[in-house]
Amino acid sequence: MVTFNNVTLICASGMAASKVGSRIRDAFLIKKYFMDPRHMDMISLKTYVNVISGKVSKIDKKNQILVINNNSFISYDMLFLMNGEQFLQPIRQNRTPFVEKPDNVFVINNAIEANNAVMKLKQLHANYGDRDYTIIVFGHFLQAHTTLNGLLMFGIPGKNLVLVEPFPYCMALEKRQRHKVSIYNDPDIDEAVYDHIRAEGIQVYQSYYFIDWEFDPSENVITMAKFESRHHMLELECMAMFYFAEKEIHSRVYKVINQAGLVYDGRLVIDNKCRTNDPKIYGAGTLTKYSRKYYAMSMSHKYFNRVEIGAKLGEQIKNVITPHKGQVLITGNCRNLSKQGFFRLHLNDNKRVETITCLAKFPIDVYNIYCLWGKHEKLLNNIQLRFETVLITDLFEYFKEPWAYAIYHDKFNDLLNELNKLMTSSLNPNGNSYQQTQKIR
Secondary structure, rough: OOOOOOEEEEEEOOOOOOOOOOOHHHOOOOOOOOOHHHHHOOOOHHEEEEEEEEOOOEOOOOOOEEEEEEEEEEOOOOEOOOOOOEEOEEEOOOOOOOOOOOOOOOOOOOOOHHHHHHHHHHHHHHHHOOOOOOOOEEOOHHHHHHHHHHHHOOOOOOHHHHEEEOOOOOOOOOHOOOOOOOOOOHHHHHHHHHHHHHOOOOOEEEEEEEEEEEEEEEOOEEEEEEEEOOOOEEEEEOOEEEOOOOOOHHHHHEEEHOOOOOOOOOEEEEEOOOOOOOOOOOOOOEEEEOOOHOOHHHOHHHHOOHHHHHHHHHHHHHHHHHOOOEEEEOEEOOOOOOOEEEHHHHHHOOEEEEEEEEEEOOOHHHHHOOOOOEOOOOOOOHHHHHHOOOOOOOOHOOOOOOHHHHHHOOOOHHHHHHHHHHHHOOOOOOOOOOOOOOOOO
């Protein structure tokens, strides 16, 4: 087993522990895989992985250095970019980002942002007191429904919650904003979920799209959000808004990739081994796409499980940087020698016999077995191919077959030496035949 002790994770939130009760925080999040904080603590992941809390500001490919937060750096031998798509702050219809960064508009991508949202909600709730208020949840993603669940668990009454979602699609908007498939892709489940949402007293507005908000600069909060459908306008006063629009690549990530000279075609371009145009830099996940030469748009990583992609990439990299120890061929069971003997043949990375282990109750022909050492698997009658196709069930019997008798001959090694000299000898002056320096005996 190989253990890597020089692995570094660079993440804005790192592996910071939760600062609020996990029950409320986890209610806002989707658990897509098993790698939760408890599991990471159980396998002692922090023992093997160095964690840096920060954001990459620049990639220096020439010197293989990462600049972090514009004030520190770390060198790398292999770099893996796996930022992925994220929910971002709202933008206007003309694609102009909002200059304001209000404190009561929340975008949740991870546990830290969920913690911050819960902390801020406590403060906002205390400021409002007994006054009537509304919290808006916008988006047609599963995260919108989990946020409703988290708010209900937080103690927000259902009558104070509003769900606004851009589904079904009914406006002439650009393709990226269209939602043609429901969240659960099952009409029975959709009906059951929305019946439960309405039973909690939550108002639901469908086929509405976010347009603008009214901003209070003195408090740095929004006081109203504006939406529109095909025929109606909707203006809602709000205490807070949770925003889950289309996931996109962060502009900061794009800037770092572009300045590093990595090929970017809507996504970071990779080959079939997840390599970018720099052989030391790899990419995976929703950040990436395959090069157009593969004609494999349908095979993009965003359509597959991220845990499986990470596991396959990790296995691939392990095989690259871990010395290859060859292959082991085994027949028999060393704990049950009554039926047949135990025979283990180890082929090294050059496919030559490296070690031989035999255990049996019957006499072993040690001299003949010794003659197998150092021989190439092709010389052993393509033993690797035959073993993989399950044509060999007992290696003791296999090496007693007639073809093996030549290998056991005392002059066989001399024959090999003569053949090697013949094949490696130089051409004669005419250039059309090999120069034979010694007759083969």
